[in-house]
Amino acid sequence: MKKIQINLILLFLLSITISFTFLACDDQPVNHPPQMNEEELITSVELTFTNTTDDSDVRVFKFSDPDGAGGNAPEITDTIQLRATSTYDLVVRFLDESDPSSVENITEEVKEEANEHRVCYIIPGDVTVRITDTDNQGLDLGLQAVVTTFDSENTSLLVQLKHQPEVKDGTCEPGETDVEVLFQTVIK
Amino acid sequence: MRKLIAMLVLMGTGQFALSQVTIFGIVQDSASHKPLPNTLITLGNNSLIANEKGEFSIPNLPLGKHTLYIHHVGCNAVYLDVYLNIDTLITIYLPHHLHSLTEIVTRASTHKNIHVHLEEEVSQKKLEHLAAVSIADALQDVNGVHFLRTGTSIAKPLINGMHSDRISIINDDSKQEGQQWGREHAPEIDPLSAGSLQVLKGASTLQFGGDAMGGVIRLLPAIFDDSSYHRLSVLTKLTTNTNGGLIGVKYDTYNEKRALGQRFVVNIKRNGDGQTPIYTLSNTGFHQRSGSYYGLLRRAKHEWSWNASYFEQKLGILFSSHSSNLTDLKKALASDTPLIIKPFTYTIASPSQQIYHYTAKLKWKYTSNFLGEINTSYTIQNNQRREFDNHRGKDEAALDLNLWTHQFNSWSVKSVHQFKLHFGAMGEWQQHTFQGRYFIPNYVRYKSGIFALLTLYKPRYFMEAGLRYDNQNISTFRYQKDVLLNEHFRYSGWSANWSGWVKVNEDIKTYFSLATRMRSPAINELFSDGLHHGSAALEFGSLALQKERVYSISSAVHYMHNRLRFQWEPYVHYFQNFIYLKPSGETQLSIRGAFPVFNYVQTKARFLGSDLDVQYRLNSHWSAQCMASFLYVKDIQNDRYVYGIPSQRIKGELKYTIIDKMSLRNGNFKLGVQYVARQDRVEIDEDFAGSPPSFVLFHTEIGAYYKNTPLYFSTGINNLWNTSYRDYMNRYRYYADDLGRDFYITINYIF
Numbered sequence: 001m002k003k004i005q006i007n008l009i010l011l012f013l014l015s016i017t018i019s020f021t022f023l024a025c026d027d028q029p030v031n032h033p034p035q036m037n038e039e040e041l042i043t044s045v046e047l048t049f050t051n052t053t054d055d056s057d058v059r060v061f062k063f064s065d066p067d068g069a070g071g072n073a074p075e076i077t078d079t080i081q082l083r084a085t086s087t088y089d090l091v092v093r094f095l096d097e098s099d100p101s102s103v104e105n106i107t108e109e110v111k112e113e114a115n116e117h118r119v120c121y122i123i124p125g126d127v128t129v130r131i132t133d134t135d136n137q138g139l140d141l142g143l144q145a146v147v148t149t150f151d152s153e154n155t156s157l158l159v160q161l162k163h164q165p166e167v168k169d170g171t172c173e174p175g176e177t178d179v180e181v182l183f184q185t186v187i188k
Numbered sequence: 189m190r191k192l193i194a195m196l197v198l199m200g201t202g203q204f205a206l207s208q209v210t211i212f213g214i215v216q217d218s219a220s221h222k223p224l225p226n227t228l229i230t231l232g233n234n235s236l237i238a239n240e241k242g243e244f245s246i247p248n249l250p251l252g253k254h255t256l257y258i259h260h261v262g263c264n265a266v267y268l269d270v271y272l273n274i275d276t277l278i279t280i281y282l283p284h285h286l287h288s289l290t291e292i293v294t295r296a297s298t299h300k301n302i303h304v305h306l307e308e309e310v311s312q313k314k315l316e317h318l319a320a321v322s323i324a325d326a327l328q329d330v331n332g333v334h335f336l337r338t339g340t341s342i343a344k345p346l347i348n349g350m351h352s353d354r355i356s357i358i359n360d361d362s363k364q365e366g367q368q369w370g371r372e373h374a375p376e377i378d379p380l381s382a383g384s385l386q387v388l389k390g391a392s393t394l395q396f397g398g399d400a401m402g403g404v405i406r407l408l409p410a411i412f413d414d415s416s417y418h419r420l421s422v423l424t425k426l427t428t429n430t431n432g433g434l435i436g437v438k439y440d441t442y443n444e445k446r447a448l449g450q451r452f453v454v455n456i457k458r459n460g461d462g463q464t465p466i467y468t469l470s471n472t473g474f475h476q477r478s479g480s481y482y483g484l485l486r487r488a489k490h491e492w493s494w495n496a497s498y499f500e501q502k503l504g505i506l507f508s509s510h511s512s513n514l515t516d517l518k519k520a521l522a523s524d525t526p527l528i529i530k531p532f533t534y535t536i537a538s539p540s541q542q543i544y545h546y547t548a549k550l551k552w553k554y555t556s557n558f559l560g561e562i563n564t565s566y567t568i569q570n571n572q573r574r575e576f577d578n579h580r581g582k583d584e585a586a587l588d589l590n591l592w593t594h595q596f597n598s599w600s601v602k603s604v605h606q607f608k609l610h611f612g613a614m615g616e617w618q619q620h621t622f623q624g625r626y627f628i629p630n631y632v633r634y635k636s637g638i639f640a641l642l643t644l645y646k647p648r649y650f651m652e653a654g655l656r657y658d659n660q661n662i663s664t665f666r667y668q669k670d671v672l673l674n675e676h677f678r679y680s681g682w683s684a685n686w687s688g689w690v691k692v693n694e695d696i697k698t699y700f701s702l703a704t705r706m707r708s709p710a711i712n713e714l715f716s717d718g719l720h721h722g723s724a725a726l727e728f729g730s731l732a733l734q735k736e737r738v739y740s741i742s743s744a745v746h747y748m749h750n751r752l753r754f755q756w757e758p759y760v761h762y763f764q765n766f767i768y769l770k771p772s773g774e775t776q777l778s779i780r781g782a783f784p785v786f787n788y789v790q791t792k793a794r795f796l797g798s799d800l801d802v803q804y805r806l807n808s809h810w811s812a813q814c815m816a817s818f819l820y821v822k823d824i825q826n827d828r829y830v831y832g833i834p835s836q837r838i839k840g841e842l843k844y845t846i847i848d849k850m851s852l853r854n855g856n857f858k859l860g861v862q863y864v865a866r867q868d869r870v871e872i873d874e875d876f877a878g879s880p881p882s883f884v885l886f887h888t889e890i891g892a893y894y895k896n897t898p899l900y901f902s903t904g905i906n907n908l909w910n911t912s913y914r915d916y917m918n919r920y921r922y923y924a925d926d927l928g929r930d931f932y933i934t935i936n937y938i939f
Contacts, residue, residue, distance in 0.1 A: 012483075012494060030619050031665045031674070033630040065779045074777060146506055167528075174528070177512040180781035 015084040017127045042106050043067075044095040045159055045181050047080065049147065057083075063181045066097050070121040081186040090129070090145045091118055094161060094179065107143065114141050118163040120172035121145065122143030127187065152188040159183065208248050211270070213278045215242040215258065224282060226808055228847040230257040237808050237847060240750060258282070259847070259854060308332075310385040312410070317891060317902060317933045319380075319425035319434055321457050321476060323357070323405060330387055331815045332757065332799035334834040337918040338372040340462055340927060341474040341503045342429070342541075343733035345375070346917075347387065348742075348759055349795050349819045349833050350402030353710045354619075358396045358406040359547065362567040365593040365618065366545060369628075369710040371832075372919065374497050376545035376571060378478035379424070380436055381453040382407035389742065390701050391654035391685035394639045395599065395612065398658045398683030399707035401738045401761065409493065410482055412449035420939040423455075425787040429930035430474070430905075431532070432657030447486040460534040461504075465910045465928035469920075470530045471537055472502035491553040498546055505539040509923045510577060511724040513781030517922075521877050526924045542585070544572040560602025563612075588623040599639075611640035620711070627710045627720075629666035633895040635659070635708045651688035658683065660708050661765040664715070679708035679735045699744035699757075708732040713767050713788045725777055726783045727769060737764045751805040758798040766823070768830055771874045792825040809847075815839045820869070821909060828871055834917055835867035835879075846892050855892020855900075861885070867916040877922050880914035891934075898938035906930040 044064040051057035059081065065074035082088065096104040110117045114135035119142030121129040128148045132142040159182075164175030215227045215238050223242030228235065231246050231254055249272060256268040260282055270278065307577040308330050310320075320326035324343035327333045334350050335343040344351050357375050359382075366376045379385050388404040396404055399878040423436035436455040436617040442448070459474040480497035511517035516590040520527055551565035570592050574585035599612025616635040620744040622628065639656035666673055688703035716729040742759035772785040787802035797819035816838040821830045846852050867879040886909055891902025910929040914921040 012496075030621050030632055031672075033621070033665050033667060033672075034623055034626070035667050035670070045779065061589045063779065065777075074779070176510070177516050177780060179779055180513055180515060182780060 037066070041096050041098055042075075042094045042161070042179055043097045045179060046093040046095060047159070047183070048091045048093070048126050049080075049082060050091075051083070052087045052089055052146075059088075061183060063183065064097060066100075078183065080157055080183045082147070082149050082185070082187050084149055084187050088115070088147045090147050092143055092145075092159065110143065111141075112129075114138075115168060116163060118142055118162045118164055118168060118170070118175070119171060120160040120162060122156075122158040122160070122172075123155060123185070125153050125187070126150045127155065127157075127185075135168075137168075139168060149187050155185045155187065157183045157185045191571075208270050209251060210245055210247040210275045211249060211254075211256075211278060212245045213238075213243065213256075213280060215244070215260065215280045215282060216842070217282060222581050223876045224260050226845060226847065227258060227282075228853075229253070230259075230848075235848065239808070256280075268333075269546050289654050308387040310379075312382075312384050312773040315382075315385065316378055316423055316936050317476070317900060317934065319423060319436070320376050320476070321380055321434060321436070321455050323375050323377065323379060323385075325419045327387065331755075331801045332817060333387060334817070334837075336371065336832060336916060337915070337920075339469070339472050339473065339506055339509075339918070341376045341459070342372050344371070344373070345405060346834060347389075347402040347405075349821055350761075351705060353399060354401045356393075356396050356400035358403045358404055359567075360407065360409050360549075360551070360598075361396070361565055361597050362549065362595045363396060363561070363616075365569050365591065365595070366543075366571040367573050367589055367591065370578045370713045372505075372541075373573070376501070376543055377407065377619070378453075378476075378480070378499055379407060380438075380455055381478065381480035381482070381497060382526045383410040384408045387461055387907050390687040391641060391652040391703075392687075393611075394641060394654040394683060394685055395610070397614075397637065398656045398681070398705050401705050401707060401740070407926055409450050409484075409495070410440070410449075412440070412451075412484060414444070415442070416444040417442055422936070422937050422939070425932060425934040427459070427930055427932040429927055430459035430462050430472075431534075432457070432474075434458075449484040451482045452480075458534065461532050462927050463532070463629070464925035465658040465912045466925070467525055467529050468532050469506055469924055469927075470526065470533075471507045471540070473534050473536045474501075474503045475536070476501045489555045491555075493549075493553075495549040495551075496547065499544065501541070501543045502536055503541050504536040505541065506920055506923060507537075507539075509920055514724055514775065514783055515781050517724040517876060520923050539575070539577040542574045542576070544570075545808075545870065554588060560600055560609075562598075562600045564598045565596070567593075567595045567597075569595070577580045584624060586625050589626055589628075590621050590623075591618065592620075593618045606644040606645050609640070609647070610643065611638075626666070628715050629664040631662050631664040631711065633660060633662045647691075649688065649690045652686070652915070654685045656683045657681070658706065658708075664711075675731070677731075681706035681735055681737070695747055695749045697746045699746070700740075701740070701742045703738070703740045703742075704739075704740050707738075709735065709767060716788065719783065724783060726785045727788075728785070729788045733767060733788065734765050736767055736790070738762065738766075739764075753801075753803040753884060755801040756798060757800075759795075760797075761795040763791075763793040763795070765790040768793075768823070770823075770826075770828075771871075773873055789822045793821065793823050793830065796820045809845050811843050811845070813841045814842065822869075828874075829869040830918070831870070831874055833869065835869075835882075836865040838863045846890075851891035851895050853895060855890070855902075857888075857890045858904075859886070860887045862887075864915065883911060883913035883915075885911060885913065897914070898936075900936040901934065903931070903933040906932070 027114045041095060043066045044062060049059040061078040061080045062076050063074060064076040094106040094110060096106055123129060130146045131142045132146055133141045133144045135141050160177055161179035162172060162175040163178045167174040215224045217224055217320060225238055225240045225242055227238040229238060229244050231639035234246050236244055236280050238663040251273050253269060256270060258266045258280060283592045287645055306635030310326050315326055318325055323345055324335050327345060334346040336346055337343045345355055347355055352368055364375060367373050386406045386408060388406055393400050393404040408836045419440045425434040429767050434457040439452045441450050455478050457476040462469040462472045463709040477498045483497045484493045506521055507528040511520055547569050549565060549567040554562045573589045577586045593616060595616045597614045601610045614637045618633040620631050622630060637656060637658040641652060641654040643652045662677045664675045683705040685703035689697055689699045691697050712729060713733055714729045714731055718726060720727045740761045747754040767788055767790055770789045772787055774785050775782040776785050800816045803811060803813045818836050819833060821833045823830055839862045842856055844857040846855045862885045864883055866882045870879055885907050887906045888908060889902055893900050907927060907929045912925045915926055918926060
């Protein structure tokens with residue numbers, strides 16, 4: 001009887017050891033951690049303004065922080081300069097430039113998941129921003145817009161990319177903020 | 189059935205009576221010989237309750253055979269046959285000490301762990317009555333233990349104002365190893381699988397490591413009865429607030445012939461979204477499944493025990509508590525109600541946490557006449573933690589941590605006269621790997637420690653001196669840009685503790701403890717580097733951190749006389765190199781907006797506090813209790829308050845003991861009130877929002893056995909007046925109110 005008990009215990013231990021060993025096998029080796037920031041990342045926002053009355057008046061402004069949140073300070077923080085009393089077509093691009101040798105265009109993914117995204121423009125001055133594209137529900141998307149300026153002034157433009165899975169209602173309120181960049185803006 | 193250890197001492201008083209006699213009796217604890225008041229004694233149609241001294245008398249009894257029924261709270265009922273022919277004095281010894289821990293704080297008196305300096309215990313019965321599937325449930329009534337919460341489902345215990353790595357959770361004798369550094373990481377353990385739960389302070393805790401500066405929470409294994417039995421118990425709890433339910437099944441068996449005890453435990457808990465008085469706390473659902481198997485085999489001088497357990501938890505994180513940047517956070521803070529409120533659901537969406545913890549253990553105890561008691565144990569633990577946020581790619585965990593720990597412990601206890609020598613060693617290997625987002629690096633850690641404790645026990649005083657040396661080597665692996673870094677760290681140091689008690693007289697006992705302890709920096713304190721997702725903060729660790737050292741003095745005065753019990757425990761801790769997360773006062777710009785910056789720094793800190801517990805028995809049924817905690821913590825080097833310290837709080841309870849009333853036996857009715865003061869000891873620039881105002885909460889409960897059956901039930905209401913409040917110690921206070929009124933019912937049945 002005693003033997004049987006001891007054998008039972010040994011069997012129990014053996015099975016535990018084996019199961020733990022198997023569990024351990026599919027682990028990644030400890031000396032090969034994943035590379036940092038492997039996940040999808042947006043590092044740059046690029047705004048392209050094209051004057052509706054003058055095709056040659058194309059202005060590109062950029063904000064770029066290649067190592068993401070934290071780490072080094074942003075590398076490029078352009079100031080937007082627009083002409084007064086003009087109308088511009090605005091196109092926005094979101095890029096992943098963390099690896100300079102292979103820049104990824106995240107705008108395509110935003111377009112694919114248009115029902116879950118919204119780009120918002122907040123400008124306190126005497127400037128209007130009208131969004132011209134929509135998702136397939138007919139709600140504003142915001143990758144394209146028309147910007148109309150009036151008087152000369154110094155103001156700022158806040159660009160936000162909102163991720164709104166299942167909560168998108170056409171406004172900027174719900175969802176997570178994936179991008180939030182404040183551009184200093186000069187209109188003259 | 190538990191063996192009845194009732195002894196009878198029959199003494200004739202020499203007074204003859206003609207046809208009627210009186211029985212006098214005293215009820216005492218069989219171990220301590222202390223009187224057991226409030227014992228119910230029934231003889232025929234006579235029922236009465238023993239007085240303060242455990243005495244009772246039943247006059248005018250006919251001669252002949254009588255059956256006494258004796259029932260005391262916390263003991264099993266006893267039937268005694270007595271044959272009366274003269275007036276008789278009878279002393280009844282009940283094995284009350286076996287259960288004495290139900291609700292009574294034991295201070296190294298009747299319990300076998302006499303060497304412990306300060307100890308509070310929650311018994312198996314109490315754990316079941318509380319339906320405690322988390323450490324927080326189990327310790328909710330213990331004075332001096334607080335909790336750092338994230339909603340209702342995540343609670344980290346706090347002793348003397350300390351938490352995380354400064355508190356050790358010990359499963360029998362091996363340390364529970366999870367990602368305990370995280371503020372929103374609750375201990376991954378189910379107390380219901382344990383026999384009982386203790387909170388320990390003093391020199392004896394050096395056995396478990398030098399870093400338990402606040403104290404040790406220890407889960408003790410089940411104790412089996414001495415005779416063969418099978419016992420199946422079922423436990424269930426239903427709550428209205430979260431529409432939650434818990435079901436637990438426990439099967440205990442002991443075979444006397446083989447001296448083999450076994451226990452199987454399975455618990456399943458499921459909660460939906462919590463409700464404040466006004467709105468739903470969306471995405472605060474909770475699932476937990478846990479199971480364990482424990483076996484114990486005795487063979488002459490050998491004792492083997494083995495254990496395997498499984499723990500799984502999935503819990504939602506309040507939608508509106510997840511802020512992507514400072515603008516979002518400010519918007520959430522400015523709003524009185526959470527920004528996202530959805531209808532009630534059981535579904536858990538992102539953000540959420542999913543945790544698995546597996547343990548396997550083998551322990552061997554050998555008792556030698558010459559060497560004393562020798563113990564050896566080996567434990568394997570695997571902890572997996574996945575955290576999901578509602579960022580892109582939500583099927584994959586944003587944070588995926590996997591921790592393996594192998595631990596070996598060996599110690600020996602030898603008593604010679606009134607001295608006891610207790611010494612041992614531990615060795616540990618730990619490996620951490622992660623996938624997905626970086627938060628802490630991969631590492632391999634080797635830990636070792638040796639300790640020795642010398643105890644002197646005299647009836648009037650007790651002393652214990654302990655010394656411990658700890659060493660740890662960590663080798664970390666991480667990428668910085670494209671370069672793989674392999675860094676090495678070593679921390680080592682001494683801890684020492686001298687503690688004991690002195691019995692001033694029969695009523696007063698004083699405790700003291702002098703200690704110095706050291707703690708190595710936790711992995712996150714060294715390596716945090718960047719965004720703490722969801723909390724909208726940039727956190728930076730420092731590789732230059734040194735080990736932390738504390739000097740502590742604590743004491744306690746216990747006074748017990750007649751109806752009054754008074755306990756006061758003041759303490760002071762002085763830290764050299766206290767590590768904490770200090771706000772830099774700056775914000776850093778990124779593509780996702782601006783974030784406030786926090787740094788792990790070392791400073792000199794002082795913890796000063798006291799816990800007070802006063803109980804007064806008004807009469808044989810009613811008693812009143814008042815518990816209060818005061819704590820003052822300061823970073824004395826920078827003259828700043830430290831974040832996350834519980835504010836002053838007072839709790840009062842009025843209790844009516846039900847001995848036998850309307851089919852209810854051996855239970856009580858409670859009405860309690862809790863006052864929590866506003867935490868004013870905060871730095872304005874440190875916190876995102878001001879401290880919430882003080883609040884008062886009421887709760888009530890009635891719990892008892894149904895007649896003389898093993899059916900125990902309790903039902904009660906928490907937050908009786910449906911008060912809206914926010915607790916400083918709950919991280920959700922920034923976004924939402926705490927839980928509203930909650931009705932619950934708990935049923936325990938033993939087959």
